[in-house]
Amino acid sequence: MHVSVEQAREMLSALLSPPGHETVPLQGALGRTLAAPLRALVSHPSATESALDGIACREADTLGATPGAPARLRVVGESRAGLPFPASVGPGECTRIYTGAPMPAGADAICPVEELLDDGPEHVLLRRPASPGDVRREGGDFRAGEEVMAAGLPLTAPRVALAAALGHQTLPVRRRFRVALLSTGDEVVEPGQLLRPGQVYDSNRYGLAAMLAECGCEVVMLGHAPDSVEALEEAVARSGGADLLVTSGGVSMGRYDFMRDLLIDHGRVAFWKVRMRPGGPAILGGWKGLPVIGLPGNPVSSLVVFHVIVRPALTGQPLQALTLRAATPFRALGDKAAFWRGVIRGGQVHDYGQQGSGILRSLSDADALVIVPEGQPVAVGDDVQVVLL
Incomplete structure (x- = not known):
């Protein structure tokens, strides 16, 4: 089942159980998500x-x-x-x-x-x-009893400071999602080991772990599994208690794409393939009651799918896009939404140039993903939606 980016995001969100709430001290609130509105316990300033x-x-x-x-x-x-x-x-x-x-x-x-x-x-x-x-004036910033912070706000450093000024010692926050992470593939090698011809260092696992940490998730590192259904089953079995399993590799149409086979033959599939580039071969499903999203093995594809589909589902925050003027053209794909890497200069966005799914350096150098809808090319001077990286 091929789906749009928006459908993929909605389907992943639907598979995730709503996170519960917990209370944390102010010192532990940074990066968490406020679970309930906060009212001021005092006025600020407390006097004129x-x-x-x-x-x-x-x-x-x-x-x-x-x-x-x-x-x-x-x-x-x-x-x-x-x-x-x-x-x-x-x-x-x-x-x-x-x-x-x-x-x-x-x-x-x-x-x-x-x-x-x-x-x-x-x-x-x-x-x-x-x-x-x-x-x-007394209460010029906020007054006692006033609702100042809404539920769902990410707690940044200024917001933690504001919560303290409101008079709160502890804050109600969403429980962290517990996410198991697994990379797959016979060709994948731990960084630092001898790299033989045809092998590649495991950049996906560390990049995805960092992105999960940015989302405020508790990450369960399952390491790496070679290309076999048995190895995958053994690794996935170690993710007990997780809310979601994120994998990289093994989801395309090749003979050795066993993560795809595991879900299709032994689990369930909500969708296989998203109408986007990079990142089309992503798969969403479940295995023994555990929601699973399998990301492509190409590093750019894997990280872009996480950024535009997985991150919004985990954080509960919509994908934040802004409008810029295109300084260079951006090509459209007839049946897919494109997320091309771009560089921002002087308030305009330029094509990064190298858009291959294996060019991981491009994500490090680029400032934004330029969203080009299906069949709608962007010309020089057009307004275009971008997602900051």
Whole structure:
């Protein structure tokens, strides 16, 4: 059954059991996915405060102040973070104030320190009017009880910081998918070993393991299996407890594509082949209750299929594409969507040039995958959708 990229993504998502939820401390939240909305436990700022170092005063007392005719105010105290001024500021008065310090009662504006001149021990001269715009209002960022973060958000470093500012010590997150990873093929050799003619180092296993880690998955490394149904069955049997098995190699139409045979003859198949290039021979199915997606052995094909089909299913996040202007033409395929490697310069995308499925260096050098729909070539100057790498 040949399917589109969108159908492949939906079918893989349907095979995955919805992940449960767990609670983790803030220190362990980076890279996880928020499982429930977060509400603010406090307001931020918790009080109306100054955005600058300077003085807090009444705006009305400073209107018309210039370097040639400064306004003169009496200093009656200071306000600093953690130690606010305890009284009110009256007409003609001010307090020294520091960034983040609460505004004293009666004051409604700030004059920055660089616009001030001392006039004896108890007075200051303002060379311009004080500004209410330099006052941060209580709850200006968020208010207690407000829903600030939605379920499904990936927890980046700024979002972890925001969660802490909301007052949360622990966060509800999606449980990590447990994904078993297996590479196959008699020609595949562990990096560092002697490479004989016709052999290739196992780049897929390490590239896919890194991509799974980027998705926040717990990776079960099954190593490598040679080309035999028995070896595959033995390796797959060691993936107990996994939510998904990801394999590379053995899924095309050759005599020794045993991963394909294992699923077709002894398991079940949801689809075999995706209308895309690179990566068409991918297969999705199951074996003894375990969802299995078999990726092509060519390294570019394997990693591109993971990027556009597997990653969105595992993260729950749609494929993020943006629109750029094509600086070079990109050819279309009559019956497949193409994901050509591109290089971005000056806001435009250029064809990388070498688009073969075995040119792994191209994925390292390229900035994006350029999406060319079936039968719709892209000309110079056309707008085109790209997925950043």
